[in-house]
Amino acid sequence: MGQIELQKVTKRFGETEVIPPLDLKIGEGEFVVFVGPSGCGKSTLLRLIAGLEDISSGKILIDGQDATNLGPAKRGLAMVFQSYALYPHMSVRKNIAFPLKMAGMDQAAIDAKVEGAAKVLNLASYLDRRPGQLSGGQRQRVAIGRAIVREPAAFLFDEPLSNLDAALRVNMRLEITELHQNLKTTMVYVTHDQVEAMTMADKIVVLQAGRIEQVGTPLELYRAPRNTFVAGFIGSPKMNLLTGAPAQAKGATTIGIRPEHLDVSKESGDWQGKVLVAEHLGSDTFLHVATDYGQMTVRVSGEMSVGHGDSIWMTPDQTHLHRFGADGLRIA
Amino acid sequence: MARSITTKRKTINTAFAWAVGLLIFFPILWTILTSFKTEADAIAFPPKFLFFDWTLENYAVVQERSDYMRFLWNSIIIAGGSTLLGIIIAIPAAWSMAFVPSRRTKDILMWMLSTKMLPAVGVLYPMYLIFIKLGWLDTRIGLVIVLMLINLPIIIWMLYTYFKEIPGEILEAARMDGASLKSEILYVLTPMAVPGIASTILLNVILAWNEAFWTLNLTAANAAPLTAFIASYSSPEGLFYAKLSAASTMAIAPILIMGWFSQKQLVRGLTFGAVK
Numbered sequence: 001m002g003q004i005e006l007q008k009v010t011k012r013f014g015e016t017e018v019i020p021p022l023d024l025k026i027g028e029g030e031f032v033v034f035v036g037p038s039g040c041g042k043s044t045l046l047r048l049i050a051g052l053e054d055i056s057s058g059k060i061l062i063d064g065q066d067a068t069n070l071g072p073a074k075r076g077l078a079m080v081f082q083s084y085a086l087y088p089h090m091s092v093r094k095n096i097a098f099p100l101k102m103a104g105m106d107q108a109a110i111d112a113k114v115e116g117a118a119k120v121l122n123l124a125s126y127l128d129r130r131p132g133q134l135s136g137g138q139r140q141r142v143a144i145g146r147a148i149v150r151e152p153a154a155f156l157f158d159e160p161l162s163n164l165d166a167a168l169r170v171n172m173r174l175e176i177t178e179l180h181q182n183l184k185t186t187m188v189y190v191t192h193d194q195v196e197a198m199t200m201a202d203k204i205v206v207l208q209a210g211r212i213e214q215v216g217t218p219l220e221l222y223r224a225p226r227n228t229f230v231a232g233f234i235g236s237p238k239m240n241l242l243t244g245a246p247a248q249a250k251g252a253t254t255i256g257i258r259p260e261h262l263d264v265s266k267e268s269g270d271w272q273g274k275v276l277v278a279e280h281l282g283s284d285t286f287l288h289v290a291t292d293y294g295q296m297t298v299r300v301s302g303e304m305s306v307g308h309g310d311s312i313w314m315t316p317d318q319t320h321l322h323r324f325g326a327d328g329l330r331i332a
Numbered sequence: 333m334a335r336s337i338t339t340k341r342k343t344i345n346t347a348f349a350w351a352v353g354l355l356i357f358f359p360i361l362w363t364i365l366t367s368f369k370t371e372a373d374a375i376a377f378p379p380k381f382l383f384f385d386w387t388l389e390n391y392a393v394v395q396e397r398s399d400y401m402r403f404l405w406n407s408i409i410i411a412g413g414s415t416l417l418g419i420i421i422a423i424p425a426a427w428s429m430a431f432v433p434s435r436r437t438k439d440i441l442m443w444m445l446s447t448k449m450l451p452a453v454g455v456l457y458p459m460y461l462i463f464i465k466l467g468w469l470d471t472r473i474g475l476v477i478v479l480m481l482i483n484l485p486i487i488i489w490m491l492y493t494y495f496k497e498i499p500g501e502i503l504e505a506a507r508m509d510g511a512s513l514k515s516e517i518l519y520v521l522t523p524m525a526v527p528g529i530a531s532t533i534l535l536n537v538i539l540a541w542n543e544a545f546w547t548l549n550l551t552a553a554n555a556a557p558l559t560a561f562i563a564s565y566s567s568p569e570g571l572f573y574a575k576l577s578a579a580s581t582m583a584i585a586p587i588l589i590m591g592w593f594s595q596k597q598l599v600r601g602l603t604f605g606a607v608k
Contacts, residue, residue, distance in 0.1 A: 073507055078508060086505075087505075088524060099509035102511050
């Protein structure tokens with residue numbers, strides 16, 4: 001249960017093609033994250049899988065069965081929306097019970113399932129409240145509860161954490177990851193936040209303009225980005241991408257080096273620069289440095305006492321240097 | 333300084349609003365006052381405002397001469413029936429226009445509304461003939477259907493506006509949860525739109541209650557509602573202002589009372605979406 005396969009799926013809105021022919025396999029029990037800048041088509045792709053939008057051509061298989069022409073209700077998938085999309089006129093209990101009621105389950109079984117889900121999600125004491133009386137995190141949990149009671153083939157999450165504040169987001173991220181470990185159900189998760197993608201995913205699908213740029217585990221994308229787009233998108237702070245003389249010296253059009261793979265010295269090194277801003281976090285120091293090749297970011301472990309206007313030298317760690325050709329693709 | 337200007341402004345605005353309110357309400361007030369006058373006082377010049385001999389005589393006469401309850405009952409059936417029928421037809425129509433709009437949805441809405449710009453008398457003749465053919469003249473069912481058709485554009489337009497305010501994601505969630513179209517409308521959309529539906533019902537009951545053109549032209553005795561009851565006191569009786577006023581007061585009283593108690597709901601409904 002829970003395999004999803006897209007075959008040459010396309011989506012057009014009128015004349016504009018949002019998703020050019022796209023193939024993707026999501027394995028059983030996988031936690032797959034679609035990530036990309038806004039407008040890259042990741043939410044559209046999720047809605048195509050959900051059946052909330054019709055595909056323009058191609059095929060969608062769920063557990064080997066052709067689901068292309070099935071309505072959203074018939075696909076056996078559950079979705080958690082960005083706005084939570086709870087039914088405001090129903091109590092938490094009725095919200096969670098709604099899909100079971102629609103499935104025609106008898107009341108005793110519904111009650112048992114709702115109680116069970118409420119226990120798992122710490123909602124037991126809120127069951128008789130309305131969504132309007134809950135905090136953002138609690139609403140999100142109700143939305144998840146409504147999804148899990150159905151025991152779907154897969155969960156679809158559409159930017160579920162973007163309406164929460166930063167602290168709560170970290171908590172919910174953990175809760176969803178834990179939920180996945182317990183349920184072992186396929187999850188497809190859409191986000192524009194690459195940190196969420198890196199921390200939660202088994203497999204990340206990086207999208208740009210409806211096209212898949214790369215598919216891989218978080219560390220594969222971190223270690224070997226296929227092109228400059230993925231290189232710049234995955235990792236925080238962003239990878240430094242340099243063109244010109246330093247790149248030519250390595251036989252590439254562009255070279256990439258992550259902020260954490262630069263050695264910094266006040267005396268000597270490969271590239272010289274002037275510190276624009278130094279961010280002292282205690283655990284790390286981030287330096288934003290002006291160089292002849294553009295602005296670069298450096299991450300130094302622990303505290304380094306430099307400030308605005310100081311001159312420093314940077315040396316890239318050769319084993320972590322990424323080389324890209326004129327077409328933007330990685331040179332092996 | 334700034335504060336004193338604001339206060340002054342506020343006072344002027346309040347006074348102005350009261351003046352406009354009284355001006356609009358004055359004919360109704362005058363009708364009610366006249367209904368308590370004798371016929372002589374009713375036509376007295378200069379008009380007597382509050383200082384006249386208050387009498388209930390007109391009400392007694394009106395009650396004696398015509399069967400108020402029968403007219404009232406017809407009004408209730410015609411206003412209530414046409415609104416109910418209209419709502420049943422309008423909910424699915426407004427749903428499809430709000431949630432699965434096509435390129436022509438706006439045009440259809442405009443076209444429907446434009447039928448309200450047609451002078452009713454322009455279609456009186458064909459309607460009359462149709463009514464004769466169908467045997468609907470002077471029947472409640474005929475009036476229920478005509479008033480429903482007349483108010484349908486407004487009902488659909490209002491519901492469409494309310495439905496537009498409901499986030500589409502909630503309906504999509506219902507679809508993901510396995511709701512059929514029927515369940516989606518019945519369990520999710522309608523309960524969420526209750527305030528909007530309620531004010532639509534209220535407004536349309538009022539419109540149907542006050543409708544006089546069709547109710548006067550298509551009824552005689554059996555199906556005549558309160559509008560016909562008022563009309564029966566104007567022409568044939570000559571200038572009996574006090575009795576006419578008593579009849580009018582009795583005819584508008586139910587709807588006035590209903591409007592008074594539901595004004596909060598009505599105002600909320602009519603300004604829905606204007607302030608978010």
